[in-house]
Amino acid sequence: MLNFALEVGKTHTPEAVLFWFLAPLAVLSALGMLMAKKAVHSALLLAWIMISLAIFYIAEDALFLGIVQVVVYTGAVMMLFLFILMLVGVDTADSLVENIKGQRAASIAAAIGLAGLLTSLIGRANMGRSAVGLTGANANGNVQGLAEQLFTKYVWAFEVISALLITAALGAMVLAHSQRIRSRTIQRDQSIARFRGSSLAEAAGLPGSGVYARHNAVDVPALLPDGTPAPTSISAVLEARGDMIESGTFALQPKEEEEN
């Protein structure tokens, strides 16, 4: 048993230092990911786990895989995930009510089964054995070796997966697509329309609210030079909600008393 342990612990010193520094951190953040109350914190811890996995890959001579892991998973996938979390605002803890009957028990059983399977497989594959064929695989360089495998032996699988991804992307586009009846009005069209409209009075844009009034809040209509309020100077939404203050209430009253 002791011999076995020594055999397993036999790695080069820098790699061992790296492992004993990063592995506990990765495990802790994995636990933290499960325990964290806020979804964004969980997502961040997951991103950190991916980065530490990438560092392990690099330490194990799979340089390209490590870098691609960071670019694709941490950079793109996790970032999209964070986007959705932030936009949808899934901050509060999810409700723990079971919607499907027996789901919890089934998922716990499946998780234990998967963990057992993985443990036995990884244990049988790795424990006490040194890596075989690594130098052979990396003989022409890590990237070149990987490229050769991808484009000769696994080219079919590679193409099938890319077809799957393209189908998924197309599906998402079809689902999100809506047909436009006429082309979108852009800034240029709006500008042309202002000049070709019935009146040139608004060619330079709508008047701002509260101009000439004593109050410059957004809910007070501006006063025109003749003293009448300009209805286009406040937002139609405020007007519809009734959140509009009569600008006449702020008009200066002629001070007749002082003259007497």
Add this chain to the structure above:
Amino acid sequence: MNAAQLIANDPGWVILVKGLLVFVLCVVLTLMSVWGERRLVSFMQMRVGPNRVGKFGLLQSLADGVKLALKEDLIPKAADRIVFVIAPIISATTCFMAFAVIPMTGKVSLFGHQTVMQLTDLPVGVLYVLAIASVGVYGIVLAGWSSGSTYPLLGGLRSSAQVISYEVAMGLSLVAVFIYAGSMSTSDIVAAQNHWWFAVVLFPSFVIYAISMVGETNRAPFDLAEAEGELVGGFHTEYSSLKFALFFLAEYVNIVAVSSLATTLFLGGYHALPGLGFTETWLGGWFTMVWYLLKVIFFFFIFVWLRGTLPRMRYDQFMQFGWKVLIPVSLLWIMVVSTLRIMSQRNTGRPIIMGFTVGVVLIVLAVTSLFDSAKRRRREADALGELPEPSFPVPAIPEPRVEQLNG
């Protein structure tokens, strides 16, 4: 011995010294570039700019840094405290990491040890820079989210969408370089530009990279993440004191980083200008660093010039440009480049290569003109009616003056 072997032979103390030198260079470049930008923009706007602190105002950014550090450090009540503190740290650390693979000199002797000024040489060095950049985005997104207010959130989302979209175009523009250099390692790419710079050979790639590097660093005219008219300060609205200083530092170090990458990939890195190759042996090889720095400063000047000249783009125009112009163009360009490369490797006859090139140009012209005419037809169909009679007095349209001139 090539650069990779030289770096592999470095003892520990050389690595430490090089790390320190690269770090110091980054910080000094940042301080100088903040000052340089302010002076240059002032010059373009016919002002004087900072000229009080030190000779020519050289120490202005140092003084500003001290002032920033002494300011009160606020954390808003609604902020997520841990993430709020981590975000600037992520931004500031990742931007320095890109410099590890930038080759700054050719073969030099450092305290009697033969080496090159490049911290490490990875076979996938350029991809490493992209990976670091994609981690750097986390700083911006998290800063925006953790501030707990609307403007930073919108700014953070904007800038991360921007950085991710332009990273795609940037990554695609690098593919042609990889194909021509036959390697993804920065030192090999510089070595491959011994005779011809890739900016000349792969000009479209260079243009795409140059545009996307401005988008990637959130700089004018693509600085939509901090459009002050719309979003106050964008993602760093709520930041103050040292935390803000870290974002500030990150922005400028990032500019120097993407400029260094552009120098390395397209302008021949530390190689001298054509015809001045003899200077590369001056000062025992250290003079190559001057060439590297001059090229970086050239890119930095372009950044400042853009900022001084162009108005900010609208967000939808910017995204449309990235996805509908830059990415398709770079995909097409990659196909052309790889076909040409295969042709030249198989010794295809010159007429076939010429025919292929002309064919591609013709197809591109035909497709773009089809697009243009379809667009024009759609516009005409949608066009609004004729000019109505104006409802309020306008000055009479002046008579043509041709007769007067004749008379």
